[in-house]
Amino acid sequence: xxxxxxxxxxxxxxxxxxxxxxxxxxxxxxxxxxxxxxxxxxxxxxxxxxxxxxxxxxxxxxxxxxxxxxxxxxxxxxxxxxxxxxxxxxxxxxxxxxxxxxxxxxxxxxxxxxxxxxxxxxxxxxxxxxxxxxxxxxxxxxxxxxxxxxxxxxxxxxxxxxxxxxxxxxxxxxxxxxxxxxxxxxxxxxxxxxxxxxxxxxxxxxxxxxxxxxxxxxxxxxxxxxxxxxxxxxxxxxxxxxxxxxxxx
Amino acid sequence: xxxxxxxxxxxxxxxxxxxxxxxxxxxxxxxxxxxxxxxxxxxxxxxxxxxxxxxxxxxxxxxxxxxxxxxxxxxxxxxxxxxxxxxxxxxxxxxxxxxxxxxxxxxxxxxxxxxxxxxxxxxxxxxxxxxxxxxxxxxxxxxxxxxxxxxxxxxxxxxxxxxxxxxxxxxxxxxxxxxxxxxxxxxxxxxxxxxxxxxxxxxxxxxxxxxxxxxxxxxxxxxxxxxxxxxxxxxxxxxxx
Numbered sequence: 001x002x003x004x005x006x007x008x009x010x011x012x013x014x015x016x017x018x019x020x021x022x023x024x025x026x027x028x029x030x031x032x033x034x035x036x037x038x039x040x041x042x043x044x045x046x047x048x049x050x051x052x053x054x055x056x057x058x059x060x061x062x063x064x065x066x067x068x069x070x071x072x073x074x075x076x077x078x079x080x081x082x083x084x085x086x087x088x089x090x091x092x093x094x095x096x097x098x099x100x101x102x103x104x105x106x107x108x109x110x111x112x113x114x115x116x117x118x119x120x121x122x123x124x125x126x127x128x129x130x131x132x133x134x135x136x137x138x139x140x141x142x143x144x145x146x147x148x149x150x151x152x153x154x155x156x157x158x159x160x161x162x163x164x165x166x167x168x169x170x171x172x173x174x175x176x177x178x179x180x181x182x183x184x185x186x187x188x189x190x191x192x193x194x195x196x197x198x199x200x201x202x203x204x205x206x207x208x209x210x211x212x213x214x215x216x217x218x219x220x221x222x223x224x225x226x227x228x229x230x231x232x233x234x235x236x237x238x239x240x241x242x243x244x245x246x247x248x249x
Numbered sequence: 250x251x252x253x254x255x256x257x258x259x260x261x262x263x264x265x266x267x268x269x270x271x272x273x274x275x276x277x278x279x280x281x282x283x284x285x286x287x288x289x290x291x292x293x294x295x296x297x298x299x300x301x302x303x304x305x306x307x308x309x310x311x312x313x314x315x316x317x318x319x320x321x322x323x324x325x326x327x328x329x330x331x332x333x334x335x336x337x338x339x340x341x342x343x344x345x346x347x348x349x350x351x352x353x354x355x356x357x358x359x360x361x362x363x364x365x366x367x368x369x370x371x372x373x374x375x376x377x378x379x380x381x382x383x384x385x386x387x388x389x390x391x392x393x394x395x396x397x398x399x400x401x402x403x404x405x406x407x408x409x410x411x412x413x414x415x416x417x418x419x420x421x422x423x424x425x426x427x428x429x430x431x432x433x434x435x436x437x438x439x440x441x442x443x444x445x446x447x448x449x450x451x452x453x454x455x456x457x458x459x460x461x462x463x464x465x466x467x468x469x470x471x472x473x474x475x476x477x478x479x480x481x482x483x484x485x486x487x488x489x490x
Contacts, residue, residue, distance in 0.1 A: 143332045146302050150326040151395065153349035161348050165336045245335030245375040 032212040037219065040212035047201065048213075052220050054196040058114050058186040059228065062121025063178060069122060070129030071171065077130075078137035079159060088134075091127065099124050100188050107193040117189035117197065124185035125178035129171070136170025137163050168243040172236030179232035183225045198224075253278050253398030253429045254318060260310010262294060269294065269306060272455045274448055276399075278315060281422070281430045281465060283440035285458075285485065286450035292433045295450075296401050299431070300326055325395035329404040331388040333376035339363060340372040343391045362390040366420060382413035386420070393424055400425055402432040406439065415469060418442055422466035437481040441474050442467050449485070458484070 014034045020026075021033040028036055041048060073091075077084045103120055110116035140163055148158045190199025198221045205213035255278035262269045270291040276282045284292050297304050299312055299320070314320050333342045343363060344354030363372055366386040376384055385405060392400060402421070406414045422443055434440055440447050443466050447458040458481060461473035468474065 141332075143328055143330050144334070146297075146300070147326060147328070147332050148349055149302060150300050150324060151346040151349050152322055153346075154351055157349045157351050161345065162334065165334070242336050245337075245377040 029209050029211050032215055036212050037215045040210070041216035041219070044213055044216065048198075048217060048220055051196055051198050051201045051217070052224065054114065055183070055186050055190070055198040055221065056224060058117040058189070058197065059121060059182045059224070061114075062118045062185060063125060063182045063228075063232075065118065066122040066125035066178065066182070067129050067175060070126045070174065071133050073126075073130040074133035074137055075159065075164070077134050078163065079155060091130065095127055099185070103188050103192040106189065112193050112195055116192075117186045117194065120189035121182050121185035124181045128177040128181065129174040132174030132177070133167060133171040136167030139170075140166055165243055168239040169236075172239040175232050176229070176236050179229045180225065183221060183228065187221065251398075253427070254320075254323070255315035255429060256299060256312070256320070256399065256431075257315060258295060258299060258310075258312050260308055260312070262291060262298070262304070262306050262308045264306035270450065270452075270454070272450065274455055275315075276429055276431055277446060278429050279427050280445035281425075281432060281443050282446045282448060283432045283434055283444035284448050284450055285434060285437065285440050285481070287485070288435070290450050290452065292450055293403055296326075296403050296431065296433055299401060300324060320399065323397050324399040324401060325392045325397040327388055327392045327400070327402045327405045329407055331376070331384040333384055333387055333391075335376055338373050338375060339368060339379070339387045342376065342387060343394050345391065346395050359390070359394055362393050363387070365393075365424065366390045380413075382409055382417065385409060385413075385417055389417070389421060389424060397428075399429045400431075402430065404434055405432075407435065414439070419466060437478050437485060438469075441478040441481060442469065447481070449481075 017034050021031055024031075032040070073087075077087060099120070102123065103116075106116040106119050106123075110119055137159075144162050144166070145158075148162060153162075186197065187199035187202075190197035191203055194200040198217045202214050202217045202221075205211070205217060256274075256276040258272060258274045258276070261271045272291070272295060274282070274284075274295070284295065286292050294304050294306070298308050301321070312320070314323070333339075334345060337345065340356065340359055340363065341348075343359040344356060347354035360372055363369060366389055368383060368386055368390065371379060371383065371387075376387065379387065388405070405421075406417045409417060418439060432440070432443060441461070444460050445465055447460055449456050449458050459477075461467060461471070461477050463471055463473055
């Protein structure tokens with residue numbers, strides 16, 4: 001997808017939106033026009049920026065911690081057959097619990113600050129990362145395994161020098177999913193109980209019938225997600241190129 | 250270098266209760282044995298059993314070194330696929346065995362081996378930038394880096410074009426001289442050129458095939474080699490039919 005295509009798509013979407021508002025004559029407290037939202041965003045730029053920083057920090061910390069935790073779990077499961085047998089069904093079972101339903105509990109345990117939102121983000125991205133990476137670690141070419149056995153490889157050295165590098169594309173796939181899920185986790189955490197963040201600002205604006213501000217916050221959140229998605233996508237591409245021995249590494 | 254051990258392989262291998270083969274093979278120490286037979290007869294399984302790798306079946310019998318010393322850690326292996334790790338340079342790939350054992354690799358020796366197999370200009374290259382023949386040369390250097398007395402080769406040259414294959418055969422014969430080598434192959438020409446001993450494997454068992462009197466590796470146009478190759482091919486076609 002080229003930059004020009006994205007720009008055209010965005011402009012087309014805004015034009016359709018503006019057209020729909022003009023045609024339906026919808027009141028601004030139901031569906032504000034893009035122009036009105038832009039004005040609200042400019043007026044409230046300081047408060048939006050302040051809250052966007054909070055959400056960004058929550059998302060990034062959640063992403064880093066969730067990835068480290070998920071990757072460590074995947075490596076542990078791939079190293080130990082017993083752990084794999086016992087923990088994998090448990091991991092799958094935990095996914096049956098709607099993570100969003102845990103938000104009030106997390107707020108109770110970790111408070112109204114960033115902690116509960118980071119934990120929520122970690123929980124949301126933990127499984128996709130662990131699952132995708134574990135899949136990559138266990139689907140290794142049998143030839144590599146055979147060669148390593150004949151060379152007298154230790155299982156930790158084999159993990160470090162062969163299994164982890166060859167599973168980087170799978171980890172990249174998990175990270176791409178995480179980049180989409182991570183902002184959802186943080187915002188839901190903010191909806192349930194917070195005093196800062198874009199989710200909190202959206203609720204606040206909604207309660208005061210400032211729908212244009214709510215839309216402005218939503219658009220900033222969407223932009224943040226897109227930027228994160230692109231950045232993580234680049235990282236995933238690098239990981240894949242590295243594992244395949246192509247491109248710059 | 251001390252004389253490498255020979256290997257005695259005798260026994261039956263069953264898969265799901267069905268007999269795959271009943272083989273009795275002796276690999277003479279320091280010589281090349283070529284194992285021929287049609288697909289599915291169990292050639293690669295013999296190799297996996299000697300390497301103590303998973304086969305998906307049950308083996309009953311004896312696999313031992315003729316000098317009575319265990320085989321663990323004394324065999325290196327080269328497969329049809331070069332199995333080079335794409336993210337490592339050619340030099341790092343040659344040293345991978347040392348890294349996998351947690352040892353500090355001797356990069357200078359690895360570089361010397363790469364020079365010996367004609368890859369002096371590609372030490373820092375990634376495998377993806379090399380041709381099929383060059384990748385197999387790198388795999389051969391990796392096998393040599395292991396410096397084991399016994400080398401098992403599972404159709405390592407079968408994916409190469411005819412010219413490159415002949416070059417690789419010469420190179421491998423020279424580089425692995427004095428080691429105990431078992432080469433699994435489909436190619437009667439390859440077996441006739443390289444073998445000190447040829448074993449034909451079929452559903453009926455294993456049998457030795459006489460090799461030319463000339464020393465291995467034999468010239469492609471050596472009349473004895475060509476005659477042996479023709480007879481061998483006819484025999485295999487008869488066995489397969």
